[in-house]
Amino acid sequence: MFVDEAKIFVKAGNGGNGVASFFRAKYVPKGGPDGGDGGRGGSVILEVDENLRTLMDFHYQRHFKAERGQHGSGGHKNGRNGADVVLKVPPGTLVRDEEGNILADLTEPGERVVIARGGMRGRGNAHFATPTRRSPTFAEKGEPGEERWVVLELKLLADVGLVGFPSTGKSTLISRISSARPKIAEYPFTTLVPNLGVVAVPDGRSFVVADIPGLVKGAHAGKGLGHGFLRHIERTAVIVHILDMAALEGRNPIEDFEVINRELELYDLELAHRPQIVAGNKMDIPEAQANLPVVERYMQERDIPFFPISAAVGTGVDRLLYAVADLLDTVEKPEVKREKEKRVVAEKPSPTEITVSREGDTWVVKGTNIERIVAMTDFENEYAIVHLQKRLKRIGVEDKLIEAGAKEGDTVRIGKMSFEFYPF
Structure with a gap:
């Protein structure tokens, strides 16, 4: 799980x-x-x-x-x-x-x-x-x-992300090239969660690959499995795009390629420029051979690396792995771009800052230090209460309440404590 x-x-x-x-x-x-x-x-x-x-x-x-x-x-x-x-x-x-x-x-x-x-x-x-x-x-x-x-x-920190329409063979490929054993079946969205596997290239190199659940048109806006899994692609250094060359479900491999790339672009413009290799899968099926020349010509015209493979049989898989490993040796891993650079947390106020506001019939005093002082006061000890009153006066809380219009006997709340206001 x-x-x-x-x-x-x-x-x-x-x-x-x-x-x-x-x-x-x-x-x-x-x-x-x-x-x-x-x-x-x-x-x-x-x-x-x-x-x-x-x-x-x-x-x-x-x-x-x-x-x-x-x-x-x-x-x-x-x-x-x-x-x-x-x-x-x-x-x-x-x-x-x-x-x-x-x-x-x-x-x-x-x-x-x-x-x-x-x-x-x-x-x-x-x-x-x-x-x-x-x-x-x-x-x-x-x-x-x-x-x-x-x-x-x-967010998975994989080197390679496998993307493509549902049932293009991503799970079959990851099960062949790694020890991952995802669920595989003949219906859409068999993969409901990302699968992670470590791939060992025959020459001794290795990399981590993530099988991203199938994307569909509109995924950037939440359709299908939505962008809940698109985020896992953000930190992959290389995208391997899996195409169903057999097109037995009535889709066109080139249209599939353009649709998925458009979804990646709409989700994050940087993904459109992420290094990408295309793997034409299911080449063991006769219909895939018929589509091969058209897809190869399309990829050559756009200078996109293309490898015909059969994940089920294993044909062409080693050539694909060598190409991925070679590309990984030349690209910079995007995970160095940390999310904290896009931090949206509001800046914390100064610990000594004190604000006074009115909520109904209650005056509310807020401030990190003042709330801490009140929380640490023993209100069952009258000497501790006197000590608190002196501190409140010394740091200006009484003056701020009077300036805001607080009158003797008004209710004041600081943190979780409420009490009547009597200037010291």
């Missing part, structure tokens, strides 16, 4: 809470605060594993959660950091958020990206001791870890 798209939920670990603690020892009446910090929450990380070829693992498990950080304890003892969760993905994996924005384009073996960051550690009360506040009785809570749904999309 080939799974080339998966939607998964990832949850990073929360940061551990800091602790409010004081040193206690005989003959030490004022030992002072000694609360330790919590541990950092584990992150969820994607890592490229060159030994993987599909996203099958994510078909069976869709939820992943990293370990939370341990809480701190007295005696300045910090909690242990939570363990990261590393998810292995094959080369060519594109990562998007639910809105379709590109988060990462993973192509190189060992390449990593953090898709859910672990929460920051909460600080113990020892951090809040000052000359005027020698015995702080509050500590920070750990920051909640990030959580999100992400879509993983695999």
Whole structure:
């Protein structure tokens, strides 16, 4: 089974809470605060594993959660950091958020990206001791870890892509030249998923070939199997176009060639200029011999390499493989063009930026740092609340609310917390 798209939920670990603690020892009446910090929450990380070829693992498990950080304890003892969760993905994996924005384009073996960051550690009360506040009785809570749904999309990183109408013999060819064993039958769209195989040329060279499911007229707009599989051709260095020379289904090999090339061009103009070799298949059938002169003349006039073959019998296949290997030696692989160059993710605002807006009867304050500060405040501790109010005033949140028109007693929401506005 080939799974080339998966939607998964990832949850990073929360940061551990800091602790409010004081040193206690005989003959030490004022030992002072000694609360330790919590541990950092584990992150969820994607890592490229060159030994993987599909996203099958994510078909069976869709939820992943990293370990939370341990809480701190007295005696300045910090909690242990939570363990990261590393998810292995094959080369060519594109990562998007639910809105379709590109988060990462993973192509190189060992390449990593953090898709859910672990929460920051909460600080113990020892951090809040000052000359005027020698015995702080509050500590920070750990920051909640990030959580999100992400879509993983695999673009095959094959050297060669086999394209053509359904039932032209692509699956038969890949089964002959590699160890891949695709399903083969006498009806359209037998191949519903791309097949990948490693081809060994008799002279010792090798390359990876992908049997792309049959395309039809209108595929660039989603007809038939649609452009869901056209994307797999984008990163192939060479296209091998398979024609049904026998034309037993009433189609014309030259018309088939022009239709498929038009679909490739409409999907991505660069594909129209991708190096291409044409293989006229089913030459073991008498009707194919009758069509051969016309097709050969057509390809010669356009200076397109053409090889008559029979994938079923094996005739001409070795000559085709040598030609493909020779062409691969001379062309640059297009996978160096990384999708992140076309990144559409909006730039993140500055962590210190604060915005105030009105939603109904509620004032909503947004900002990366301010939301983090509120999330890490222990609202069950009145001293922690007073400390938060002072911080809000110091960084200008109160002034922004007053400038926006907030009145005493109005409801204010920051992150997930709502409270009444009383200027400090």
